Amino acid sequence: GLFHLSIVVLCPPLTSDSISTVLAAATITMKLTSTVCFPRQEIMKWNGWGYSDSKFLFNKKGQAEFTGKRYRLSGMVLPSLQDWFENTFGASVNHKSPPALNASAVPPASLNEAFVEDLKATGIPFSHEAEDRVFRAHGHCLHEIFALREGKKFERVPDMVVWPNCHSDVVKIVELACKHNVCLIPYGGGTSVTSALECPPEETRCIVSLDTSQMNRILWIDEKNLVAHVEAGIIGQDLERLLNESGYCTGHEPDSMEFSSLGGWVATRASGMKKNVYGNIEDLVIHIKVVTPRGVIEKSCQGPRMSTGPDIHHFILGSEGTLGVVTEVTMKIRPIPEYQKYGSVVFPNFEAGVACLREVAKQRCAPASIRLMDNEQFQFGHALKPQVSSIFTNFVEGLKKFYITKFKGFDPHQLVVATLLFEGDRERVLQHEKQVYDIAATFGGLAAGEDNGQRGYILTFVIAYLRDLGMDYYVVAESFETSVPWDRVLDLCRNVKERINRECKERGVQFQPLTSCRVTQTYDAGACVYFYFAFNYRGLADPVHTYERVEHAAREEILANGGSLSHHHGVGKLRKEWMKESISSLGVGMLQSVKDYVDPDNIFGNRNLL
């Protein structure tokens, strides 16, 4: 029999079933048709993740709090976080490393006057304010955020920012850029974690950041074919919300969907949490319009599949802004599912959990989302448990814990939890749920309730905020991902964790690092694995350098263990050095020849990928 219980209690039960409503509180203040330059830095942090009003902090009593009103966790006190934080990292709430208050010094803009003159004539808004330029000079890699906090100078930032309002604006900008030999760097949501947005320091031309945020309309919805035609600057959560108003969704929900853009997804081959039902970005797009220095690339029809030579979409998907700007995308939409249900399963250990996920993939019955967190993340989840108000809840929690650990014999330092999300009509969801729980039971899994599942997914959205808290107390953290064949999942996870621990030790990190992973996607032939890695850097002269060396070693370990260079983050400039090894030098040559043809003067000169 199955036992429904809850183990991980992060916050009180939610009343809503939809992940979109989990985010609903994060309301959008963007004016969707604004022609005014949108100053993102007003509501978003300039030196950290997400909204300015939302952050973790330790209050005067030393208890952790999450501020703001946007998230379910907002305004709550998290009594266990301090202990977990101090014990895990050897950090102390008394040792603060707050960000330097001075904004980073900005190198002066070197403008191409002729370009500026011609651009003025078009009426397309632009800016060369330092704030606007610095905001678009980086993504969210550790070294980038660390530099911002420390008030370190970026070697190179864009010289100006331009805000096209539609496809034809982009065409004009690209033409002018070609005419005046100006370097263009497309900027969508700014959530890159591959140094893709960094300006190449060796670039001597004027660098223009092309901010797509004003191209954020749904141009039409075709209910007969279930497709929507959307401008590529639209941000994930806006797209979902607007489609929801018409009763539809794309179902594409990458963890960054609060801030990342449609164009960015296309440019990096993004993957969504619910890809098991809706597919990854490459499965979702029907038609892409791209403006390149050679002109506009698009297909002539919207046939659902074609045999017309290699798919030109695949030159665009993952091109990381090196070929042009994605301006409009036609993508599949689906009616909003009738019913959604979260779920969770605890397993005695990671091995059992992976075996279960493998079996689920084999039987091709994966729910919309299925994720397996390792024990470290399970414990981390515990640390984010808000204050429990009633004695009764406390008592019930205690009983459940007793049942799992004492009666079922699970070791609290071994057990892991899988979180599930089912979607569809009610009856089929329940049927599906039973099938998955039955499989889980054969691997020793115990169903652990809906709430735990749902809270697991919330963790995804707040974890990025936690990095900022860590950095306030000498802890640096980062995540990275890979995809790997099923038979190598366990070996890869173990070896990468061990490699990180060992590298930290060898590089003088004085405290035991936190290494944690989860399996976030299942495929027929393998899985996507996501790692978190954090350490207390007190006593290190150059923590960012140390961090980068360790991450480098971890990536080598991943490759040596049969993992890919990236599942969905992309290559950017961070992982360029491994491209030849990954796709062969001939493969690199093929990509290079496309680049040479489409953009012979390297107008799109962010130097990602190749």
Added chain:
Amino acid sequence: HPHQATQMSNYCLNILVFVTLQQRDPMLKRDGFEDILEERRNSSDLKYALRCYAPVLYKGVTPCKANMLKNIVLQSDQLRYVINQVSQESGEAPDIIQEEASVILEEMAHRLQISTVRFFAFALSKAFKTLFQHVCVNEEGIQRLQQAIQEHPVVLLPSHRSYMDFLLMSYILYTYDLALPVIAAGMDFMGMKFVGEMLRMSGAFFIRRSFGGDKLYWAVFSEYVKTMLRNGFAPIEFFLEGTRSRTCKSLTPKLGLLNIVIEPFFKGEVFDVNLVPISISYERILEESLYARELLGVPKPKESTSGLLKARRILSEDYGSIHVYFGQPVSVRSLAQGKVNRSTYNLFPRHIPRKPMEETQSFVNDTAYRIVRLQEDNMVLKPWVLMASLLLQNLEGMELSVLTEQTVWLRGLALSYAAFLDWPDHAPTAKVVSSSLALHRGLACVSGGRVSLVVGEPLGPVTPEEALFNRAVSVLSCASYRNQVLHVFLRPAMLAVAMLHLSDEVYNCFSFLWDMFSNDFILCPGDTVQDFEEACYLLVKTGAVQMPQQDIVMTDIGQPTLSFFNGLLEPFLQGYQVVCRYLCEEASEGLTEKQYIPAVRSFAVKLILAGNLRCYEVLSSDMQKNALAALLRMDAVRKVKNRMISHINQTQISPSLSLVAVAEDLCRDGLTPSYIR
């Protein structure tokens, strides 16, 4: 171009050699020893055998019952794949093949039992105390090992000189409360039914000596070893040299098992594997004269329990001390860094057996050599080893005072070459020499102030051949002690020989010798230049040679050193020359490998009896085999078809002709009047 090479090596000498020697020089960091018999002599053996034994295991795993282990192996993807493959090839049902696999595993698997271990702990305590004065272990090495066992799968790689080795190893690990190893042993032990089962229950698992084409056997065997390694159930122990060295020289390492234990690392199944070189040095080897007879062609007695019991008479002898040195664990991961690209394993299913790639093969080969060299480095040498080296260069005998004086001189030389010499503290040299002679009274005796080799007195009249063989037994026995010091002197000695014979092409000649002798000695593949530089460095360091500009010249005080080194290698030069002569002069076209050994032996016997040769070591089958292997490798001799050896006629192939010619010239020039007329 030899001159360039010499020039190059001179050029780098100061930098490179110094660095590599600093790395290799083990003198600075060798640990001290503790005698584990001391406690045994002062407390109850029974209590010791029954005491609480609770070793720490790899990452705290709980030990796995032998039966469960077998199930894991039989159910593994690896084995199932091969079972299906064999079934398809042979047409037999998979069930039947599976049953065969199960039988193989049953025959192979260990059944480690703590009670048997306790029995051995008791019995061996008694035996060791009778046989040996001390059993010394470096406890720091034990501590390092204990640490390593907890962190990574560990492979114990002891040197192999005696049957005693693996019992001794388990005994030591039990004494220090370390995880007992599982030990790969040859099937020949299974001849002794009772003893075989006892060994099995003390952790030995048995493998057939040869199973070349047997896919299933190989699959069962390799999966069995890998399963134990991956799960960290116990340290795995085997002998890289494959068999006991009858000559006390380290043998060319065998790669089969090393490949098996390293592969899980390349496939990412374990984070790392630690290889622990262990040097077991015996002051006197139990099998001493047995080995000499075996090398001279008296067939090896089949291991039988009764044979072992007869060996009881050895219990009344004094075998001196044993030193066991646990070396620094070597991380395969660190060794492979930059040498093997593990991602080449990504494109092939890991459970399908595959021949190792070239890159991997050369890495494993290289690793094996390095480990054997590490074993050599930490071999403890007794004064007798130096004395034996001197006596063998003076077969007619030496004045005791001369021997004593030269032993002291040699001691200084050995120490400056970083030999791990166990010379008694505060004892007068005369005392050291006389007690060494006393312990080895079976090999050397003093009469009238002269020291000479003891030749076993036969009963009744003997033929000249019998007398010759008796003498050869004592020479070979004595040589097995001299051989222990060869690894210390080998490189400078080859340089000394090269200087003597081809003083204008020293590097070339060195390189030729290096190549030719690489079956007889442990010379790491590709290390010729490095070894040459090491040789130069050492000879310069001890003032025997100078290196003005590009030349290498002997100094005024270098004569004794260089002539000692020449004498040290002379038996080998002569042995190889005799083999060359035999192949040139006597060998018929259809010579088989089987005929080769007795044929060379009788050729050499003839030479000796005729008074044309005074080198007895040529009679050693070990040297004969090595010489043939070297000539085959260097393409001076070629194997045709299955077993035929075709001697390459001087008119046939010019490159090989020159090789033979060089070898001959070299050897002929190298012979001193005392050896050949």
